[in-house]
Amino acid sequence: MRAVQQLAFGGPEVLEPAELPDPQPGPGELLVEVELAGVNFADTHQRRNEYLAEAELPFVPGSEVAGTVAGTGRRVVAMTGGRGGYAELAVVSEAMAFGLPDGLGPHEALALLVQGLTAWHLLRSCARLAPGESVAVHAAAGGTGSLAVQLAREFGAGTVVATASTPEKRELALACGADVAIDGAPEGLADRLVEAAGGRLDVVLDAIGGQVFDESMEALAPFGRMVTYGVSGGKTNTVNTRSLMKNGQAVVGFWLAHCYERPELLAPPLAECFDLAAEGRLRPLLGERYPLSRAAAAQEDLAGRRTTGKLVLDPSA
Numbered sequence: 153m154r155a156v157q158q159l160a161f162g163g164p165e166v167l168e169p170a171e172l173p174d175p176q177p178g179p180g181e182l183l184v185e186v187e188l189a190g191v192n193f194a195d196t197h198q199r200r201n202e203y204l205a206e207a208e209l210p211f212v213p214g215s216e217v218a219g220t221v222a223g224t225g226r227r228v229v230a231m232t233g234g235r236g237g238y239a240e241l242a243v244v245s246e247a248m249a250f251g252l253p254d255g256l257g258p259h260e261a262l263a264l265l266v267q268g269l270t271a272w273h274l275l276r277s278c279a280r281l282a283p284g285e286s287v288a289v290h291a292a293a294g295g296t297g298s299l300a301v302q303l304a305r306e307f308g309a310g311t312v313v314a315t316a317s318t319p320e321k322r323e324l325a326l327a328c329g330a331d332v333a334i335d336g337a338p339e340g341l342a343d344r345l346v347e348a349a350g351g352r353l354d355v356v357l358d359a360i361g362g363q364v365f366d367e368s369m370e371a372l373a374p375f376g377r378m379v380t381y382g383v384s385g386g387k388t389n390t391v392n393t394r395s396l397m398k399n400g401q402a403v404v405g406f407w408l409a410h411c412y413e414r415p416e417l418l419a420p421p422l423a424e425c426f427d428l429a430a431e432g433r434l435r436p437l438l439g440e441r442y443p444l445s446r447a448a449a450a451q452e453d454l455a456g457r458r459t460t461g462k463l464v465l466d467p468s469a
C-alpha cells in the first residue's frame with residue numbers, strides 16, 4: 153500500500169512517501185480502506201517526538217481515518233490510537249470505529265471525530281459549562297476552535313469571544329456563532345478579552361499556552377475554569393496554587409487519549425455531534441484536502457497558521 157512514513161524525527165521533510173506491506177488486522181481489529189485521513193496539530197508535535205505520548209520509529213503518522221471496512225462495504229470513521237492513518241489502508245480497533253451516518257461525508261465526519269470529540273469534552277467534561285456563562289475560544293477558526301465556538305453556542309453559553317490572528321479568520325469565527333472576534337496576539341490579550349466579554353470570563357479554552365495562557369488566566373473570573381489542551385505556541389506554563397486560591401480559579405487539563413478506553417466518552421458525544429450536524433446546527437468547517445503525498449505541506453501549513461478548519465489527506469490523489 154501507499155503510505156507516508158517517518159524514519160526519523162524532525163521537520164516536514166521526514167514525512168516520506170513509501171510503499172509498505174499491507175497492515176494485517178488482529179483480533180478485535182478492522183482493516184479500513186482509507187478514503188480520507190485526518191491531519192491534526194498533534195501530528196506536527198509527534199513528527200518531532202515532542203507529543204504527550206513518546207513515538208517509536210519507524211511509523212506511519214495519522215490518528216484518524218474515514219473509509220470502508222475491507223470486504224464489508226461498511227463505511228466508518230475511526231481513530232487509530234495515534235499512528236497509521238496516513239495510508240491507503242489502516243488497522244483500527246473495532247471499539248474506535250464508528251458508523252458513518254447517511255448524509256455525512258467523510259471530510260465532515262473526520263472534522264467531528266478527534267476535533268469534535270475534543271471540543272465537546274472541553275465544554276462538557278472539563279469546563280462543565282452552565283447556561284449563560286461566558287466562554288473564550290482561542291484559535292477559533294481552527295479545526296477544534298471552530299467546533300468549540302458552535303458547541304458553546306449550542307450548549308447555552310452567554311457571550312462567546314473568539315480569538316484568531318487575521319481578519320479573515322475572525323470573520324469565520326463570527327460565522328460560527330461567536331459574539332465578538334478579537335486578535336489573539338498575546339500582548340494585551342487579557343484586556344481585550346475582558347473588554348470583548350464585558351467582564352471577566354467564566355471559561356477559557358486554550359491550546360496555545362505561554363503568554364496566551366497567562367493573559368487568559370488574568371481575564372478569568374472567580375469560579376472561572378481555564379481548560380488547557382494544547383501547546384501550539386510551543387511553551388508550557390507553570391501554575392501557582394496561591395494565585396489559583398486567591399483568584400478562585402480552576403485549571404483543567406484535557407487529553408483525548410484518556411477517552412480511548414472508555415466507550416461511554418466516545419460514542420455518545422460523537423453521536424450527539426453527528427445528530428447536530430444532520431440537523432444543520434453544527435457545521436464542520438472544511439479545510440484543505442491534500443494528496444497523501446503532500447502530507448508534509450499539510451503539516452507545514454497547519455503549523456504555519458495558514459489553515460482554517462479540518463485538513464485531510466486523500467490517498468487516491
Ligand SMILES: NC(=O)c1ccc[n+]([C@@H]2O[C@H](COP(=O)([O-])OP(=O)(O)OC[C@H]3O[C@@H](n4cnc5c(N)ncnc54)[C@H](OP(=O)(O)O)[C@@H]3O)[C@@H](O)[C@H]2O)c1
Pocket residue numbers: 191192193194266267270291292293294295296297315316317318321336359360381382383384385386406407408409454455456457458459460461
Ligand atoms: N488535548 C487533546 O486531546 C487535543 C485534541 C485535539 C487538538 N488538540 C490541540 O488543539 C490545538 C488545535 O488543534 P487543531 O488540530 O484543531 O489545529 P488548528 O486549531 O486547526 O490550527 C492551529 C491554530 O492555532 C493557532 N495558533 C496560535 N499560535 C500558534 C502558533 N504559535 N503556531 C501554530 N498555530 C498557532 C493558529 O490560529 P490563529 O492563526 O488564528 O492564531 C492556528 O491556525 C492544538 O494545540 C492541538 O494539539 C488537543
